[in-house]
Structures are given as C-alpha cells and as structure tokens.
Amino acid sequence: MFDIRKIQEQVIYTAVKNSSNEETALRIVDNPHEDNPVWVKNTMKRLEEKFDSATVKNIRMNCQCGYGMDEKMAFVKEQMAISSSLEEFGNHQRSKAAGLSFSNGGLFLMFPFCPCPMLAEVGRLDSKTWCQCTTGYSKVLFEKAFECNVDVELMKSIKAGDEICLMKIIPLGEVRF
Numbered sequence: 669m670f671d672i673r674k675i676q677e678q679v680i681y682t683a684v685k686n687s688s689n690e691e692t693a694l695r696i697v698d699n700p701h702e703d704n705p706v707w708v709k710n711t712m713k714r715l716e717e718k719f720d721s722a723t724v725k726n727i728r729m730n731c732q733c734g735y736g737m738d739e740k741m742a743f744v745k746e747q748m749a750i751s752s753s754l755e756e757f758g759n760h761q762r763s764k765a766a767g768l769s770f771s772n773g774g775l776f777l778m779f780p781f782c783p784c785p786m787l788a789e790v791g792r793l794d795s796k797t798w799c800q801c802t803t804g805y806s807k808v809l810f811e812k813a814f815e816c817n818v819d820v821e822l823m824k825s826i827k828a829g830d831e832i833c834l835m836k837i838i839p840l841g842e843v844r845f
Contacts, residue, residue: 672785673704675733679801680711683730687723705790712797724797729804737809744813751845777806779833782826792829799825799833806835816841 677697684693696714699707715724743766751757758770767778782788787798803820810818817840824830 673707676731676786679731679733680727683727684715686730687719687727692718704786708786708790708798709794712793712795716795716797725800725803728797728800729807731801732805732808733801734805734808737805740809741813744809748813748845753845754839754843757845775837775839776823777835777837779826782833784827787827790827793825793827796822796825796828799827802833803835806837810837810839814839814841814843816843 681693681697684696696711696718699710702710715727719727743762747757747760747763747768751760754775755770757763758768758775763769767780769776769778784798784802787793793799799822803822806820807818810820819838819840821836821838822834823836824832824834826833
C-alpha cells in the first residue's frame with residue numbers, strides 16, 4: 669500500500685525546492701510530528717507565509733500526483749472523438765456523469781465530493797491553497813487532450829466551505845475535435 673502522506677511530502681518538497689531552495693522546502697514540508705490534518709493545514713500556512721499568492725498557486729499546481737491520469741485521459745479522448753465542439757463535448761451524457769458541463773460559453777468540471785484522499789480527515793481548510801493541486805492535474809490532463817495550452821480556475825472548494833468543488837477549464841488555443 670502506498671503512503672499518500674509521503675507522496676504529498678515529496679511532491680510539495682520538490683515544487684517548493686524548484687521555486688526556492690532545499691532549506692525552504694524542508695522547513696515547509698518536514699514536520700513529522702504533525703498528524704495528517706494538522707500537517708495539511710500547517711504546510712499550506714507555511715507556504716502562504718513564505719511566498720506570494722501567485723507563487724503559492726504555481727507551487728501547488730505543480731504538486732498534482734497524476735493518480736489515474738491514463739484512465740481519465742482515455743475518457744476525455746473518447747468523449748472528444750464523438751464531439752465536434754467544446755459545447756458538444758461538455759454536454760454529452762457521459763461527460764455530465766463525469767462532472768463536466770458546458771454553460772455560458774465555458775467548460776466546467778465539478779465534483780460533488782472532495783476527491784483528495786489527503787483531505788479525508790480534514791474538516792475545513794482556511795484557504796483554497798491545498799486544492800490548487802487539482803487545477804494542476806486538470807491543466808495537465810486537458811492540455812494533453814486538447815493539444816493546446818489551458819488555464820484552470822478553481823472557483824469552488826468543498827473543503828474551503830463551498831457546496832461543491834468547481835473548476836473552469838479555459839483552452840488558450842484551438843481545440844481540435
């Protein structure tokens with residue numbers, strides 16, 4: 669069995685180190701006496717205290733674990749193969765069942781639950797910082813599938829007090845169907 673905490677420590681350490689240095693990365697990540705919920709909250713607080721909000725978002729977007737990416741990529745590609753536009757892609761029944769939708773000219777991805785196993789024991793987060801890793805995951809997924817740059821905006825987070833998790837997927841180029 670894999671240790672999700674160890675995986676998260678490593679990806680956060682690497683992302684922080686890439687944005688600063690090893691000493692800072694260790695200071696932010698290496699707190700073995702904190703249990704998982706406390707470690708999540710305190711690690712995000714340490715990040716937010718050390719870096720500006722744009723750097724924090726970039727660090728967290730680079731912390732995505734890639735778990736299940738191949739299956740999700742196959743699903744997105746299958747839906748694209750039977751679509752002729754982003755609107756059609758987002759409005760297919762299978763897409764909707766997977767949390768995708770197209771409305772007001774935009775593509776959205778919604779979860780009615782928090783999909784992060786690290787947050788299972790966390791009641792409520794003080795900010796949406798932790799959840800930026802899912803925007804990084806979605807960015808990688810949709811950039812590969814759409815074959816263009818994509819921006820992902822985190823609009824809502826269950827663990828930050830919203831009723832759903834919601835992201836807007838914004839292709840920055842032409843999506844070829």
